[in-house]
Amino acid sequence: MSRNLIVAANWKLNKGPAEAEAFLDTFIPKVDAFAGSADIVIAAPFVTIPALAAKLAGNNRIAVAAQNCSEQESGAFTGEISTAMLKEVGAQYIITGHSERRSIYGESDALINAKNKKILAEGLKPIFCIGETLEEREGGQLESVLRTQITEGLKDIDSLEDVVVAYEPVWAIGTGVTATAEQAQDTQKFVRSVIAELYDQATADAVRIQYGGSVKPGNAGELLGQEDIDGALVGGAALEADSFFGILENSAQ
Ligand SMILES: O=C[C@H](O)COP(=O)(O)O
Numbered sequence: 125m126s127r128n129l130i131v132a133a134n135w136k137l138n139k140g141p142a143e144a145e146a147f148l149d150t151f152i153p154k155v156d157a158f159a160g161s162a163d164i165v166i167a168a169p170f171v172t173i174p175a176l177a178a179k180l181a182g183n184n185r186i187a188v189a190a191q192n193c194s195e196q197e198s199g200a201f202t203g204e205i206s207t208a209m210l211k212e213v214g215a216q217y218i219i220t221g222h223s224e225r226r227s228i229y230g231e232s233d234a235l236i237n238a239k240n241k242k243i244l245a246e247g248l249k250p251i252f253c254i255g256e257t258l259e260e261r262e263g264g265q266l267e268s269v270l271r272t273q274i275t276e277g278l279k280d281i282d283s284l285e286d287v288v289v290a291y292e293p294v295w296a297i298g299t300g301v302t303a304t305a306e307q308a309q310d311t312q313k314f315v316r317s318v319i320a321e322l323y324d325q326a327t328a329d330a331v332r333i334q335y336g337g338s339v340k341p342g343n344a345g346e347l348l349g350q351e352d353i354d355g356a357l358v359g360g361a362a363l364e365a366d367s368f369f370g371i372l373e374n375s376a377q
Pocket of ligand 1: 338339358
């Protein structure tokens with residue numbers, strides 16, 4: 125089954141509009157000259173999205189993403205941003221379930237599920253993150269943790285056509301410790317098997333599963349060359365245009 129790679133930058137709490145524009149000044153010409161077919165996504169802070177979207181207007185190779193959204197439509201929810209607002213300013217994807225949102229901001233599987241449903245109802249695409257802590261992996265809970273996150277996060281979602289899943293072992297995020305290609309492949313094969321159980325084999329074969337956690341130009345080729353790894357969600361190494369482009373280049377199919 126061939127699935128087009130999807131390589132996404134998650135800038136986290138980095139880059140206001142001016143820095144983002146400077147990044148694109150270097151990055152866009154590289155992508156223009158690049159023959160690879162991967163879908164490219166940049167997830168920026170909310171206030172940076174309009175500048176990114178303006179600079180990428182008419183560019184059909186690089187899509188814009190948000191890193192979070194409200195599960196609510198509108199109303200008295202101070203500090204929240206709706207999917208409709210994000211769509212209006214040019215976001216096409218929204219990250220959900222990132223481990224930093226789960227652990228630092230206490231987001232539950234139920235909240236993440238509500239966000240996934242809201243994003244899909246808005247006609248946008250969730251990049252739905254799952255992943256285990258080192259303690260959970262070493263304690264033999266890897267499969268049960270992932271199974272729960274997948275089952276609860278995708279509850280009552282009929283089609284995965286617009287859903288991207290990102291497997292990010294928490295112990296590999298921002299630590300410089302990458303899962304080995306074998307560990308990532310084995311786990312992502314398991315993730316796909318859970319999706320086949322919950323949906324069907326055709327859905328599991330079609331859904332794209334990214335790997336995230338200390339991906340860099342030097343390890344992207346091996347990781348993204350694995351059968352069940354269909355792209356990357358990149359944090360630190362996506363902050364510099366050369367390094368993010370190096371990941372794309374080294375993972376070209
Ligand atoms: O969303 C991206 C991940 O948290 C990975 O971050 P990292 O590449 O800095 O390890």
